[in-house]
Amino acid sequence: MTVSRAAVRVFASLLRLYPGRFREEFGPEIAEVFAESVRQAERQGALPALAVGVRELVDFPVNLIVEYWEEMRMQKLQLAQPVLRPVWWGAIGFGLAAALAGLFHTALYVPNQGALEEFAEHWRFWGEFLAYAVMGGLGGFFFALVSRQPAKAKLFWIAGSMGFLIGHLLWYPVMVGSSVALFYADATDAVFLFGLYFVWWIDIALMMSLTGLFIGGMEKNPRLAGKLFVHGVLGAAIGGILGLCFAGLWALFGLSVTGRGALIFVVNALAGIFGGALLGRAILREGSSRDAPATAG
Amino acid sequence: MTPLDDRRPEPLSEAAFYILLSLASGPRHGYAILKDVETLSRGRILFSTGTLYGALKRFLQWDWIRRVRGRGEDETGRPRKEYALTAEGRRILDAEVSRLQSLVKTARARTAPEAG
Numbered sequence: 001m002t003v004s005r006a007a008v009r010v011f012a013s014l015l016r017l018y019p020g021r022f023r024e025e026f027g028p029e030i031a032e033v034f035a036e037s038v039r040q041a042e043r044q045g046a047l048p049a050l051a052v053g054v055r056e057l058v059d060f061p062v063n064l065i066v067e068y069w070e071e072m073r074m075q076k077l078q079l080a081q082p083v084l085r086p087v088w089w090g091a092i093g094f095g096l097a098a099a100l101a102g103l104f105h106t107a108l109y110v111p112n113q114g115a116l117e118e119f120a121e122h123w124r125f126w127g128e129f130l131a132y133a134v135m136g137g138l139g140g141f142f143f144a145l146v147s148r149q150p151a152k153a154k155l156f157w158i159a160g161s162m163g164f165l166i167g168h169l170l171w172y173p174v175m176v177g178s179s180v181a182l183f184y185a186d187a188t189d190a191v192f193l194f195g196l197y198f199v200w201w202i203d204i205a206l207m208m209s210l211t212g213l214f215i216g217g218m219e220k221n222p223r224l225a226g227k228l229f230v231h232g233v234l235g236a237a238i239g240g241i242l243g244l245c246f247a248g249l250w251a252l253f254g255l256s257v258t259g260r261g262a263l264i265f266v267v268n269a270l271a272g273i274f275g276g277a278l279l280g281r282a283i284l285r286e287g288s289s290r291d292a293p294a295t296a297g
Numbered sequence: 298m299t300p301l302d303d304r305r306p307e308p309l310s311e312a313a314f315y316i317l318l319s320l321a322s323g324p325r326h327g328y329a330i331l332k333d334v335e336t337l338s339r340g341r342i343l344f345s346t347g348t349l350y351g352a353l354k355r356f357l358q359w360d361w362i363r364r365v366r367g368r369g370e371d372e373t374g375r376p377r378k379e380y381a382l383t384a385e386g387r388r389i390l391d392a393e394v395s396r397l398q399s400l401v402k403t404a405r406a407r408t409a410p411e412a413g
Contacts, residue, residue, distance in 0.1 A: 018347075022350075022354065025354070026350040026353070026354065029327055029350065029378060030327075030346045030347065030350050032327075033326075033327040033328045033331060033346045033349070034346045036328045037328065037331065037346070055343060056345045056347065058345075059345035059348050060345070063345070063347035063348055063351055064347075066351055067351060070351075
């Protein structure tokens with residue numbers, strides 16, 4: 001595959017991030033025009049082709065924000081079904097769950113915590129996994145109730161619990177391996193901070209994507225499972241990029257890595273919020289497309 | 298059709314002006330508009346596809362342009378979509394041209410050597 005064809009495919013994937021209506025109406029045309037632009041620019045050399053790609057990438061986040069903003073305004077104008085509601089509730093439910101799980105996890109490892117010390121000593125390992133399972137379940141339950149899908153409450157509860165628990169379990173070897181590597185690499189504070197950040201992001205990405213996978217699996221819909229898996233990763237990635245900016249500022253102001261609990265909280269919250277938002281959106285769209293009772297609920 | 302979103306920019310942005318101007322001579326598809334605007338603006342305005350289609354979406358909402366069936370086919374064999382100015386779009390473009398002419402006339406009158 002040539003670089004330009006790869007760029008066209010990557011660009012086509014990025015178009016999925018646009019609001020549904022815009023993507024459905026213009027997505028194929030945009031992809032076609034981009035492919036044509038790259039083809040024509042390529043005839044003049046690699047640099048003009050690269051310029052086309054860079055221009056798209058630079059404009060992409062702004063266009064994305066503008067289109068979502070327009071979408072929200074149109075929703076208000078049309079007084080239509082509040083399509084964005086499940087997005088917000090997904091964001092709040094799963095985002096809060098991820099943030100609180102991370103906070104509890106951190107609290108268990110803070111030394112000298114008085115009365116909690118003995119509890120933490122005995123329950124550190126199991127308490128950590130229990131916290132993730134409970135939070136994931138609560139996040140799913142909350143999402144189901146407030147997005148008016150009470151019939152799905154049990155499904156989202158179990159999917160959230162399983163997604164968070166298994167995601168966190170799968171992440172454990174990654175975390176142990178990375179921590180050992182960072183320790184023996186004698187990493188600087190900044191490298192250590194970013195390493196830590198990235199490792200924690202993997203945790204949320206795994207949890208959100210597996211939650212999506214379980215939701216689709218329990219619905220016996222492999223296509224939805226795949227879609228939600230991807231949305232979980234994409235949402236976590238968007239939150240992760242924002243978290244990266246935060247971590248950059250953290251490092252820039254020379255804040256100590258000993259305050260990493262706060263960093264973990266922010267990373268978890270951001271990745272969870274965006275992961276939950278995209279999961280909520282994908283679930284809603286799936287419900288709308290087949291007019292399922294879940295969304296009519 | 299009454300557009301829902303009536304927040305039309307006045308005066309037109311340069312980018313909007315060139316898109317309408319590009320369609321003044323007849324319907325065009327997305328890529329043709331992209332290249333034509335580049336030519337008309339002498340390379341100053343280079344749209345990304347997202348920016349172009351964001352603008353086209355709004356023009357469709359405002360009833361400035363409409364979709365027409367194109368002559369060629371796209372890669373999937375479907376008829377290529379083209380965009381054409383509506384009567385409203387042409388009125389907006391003409392009004393903008395008049396506004397610009399008036400601006401230039403005023404500026405010329407003030408900056409001409411004899412006005413000094």
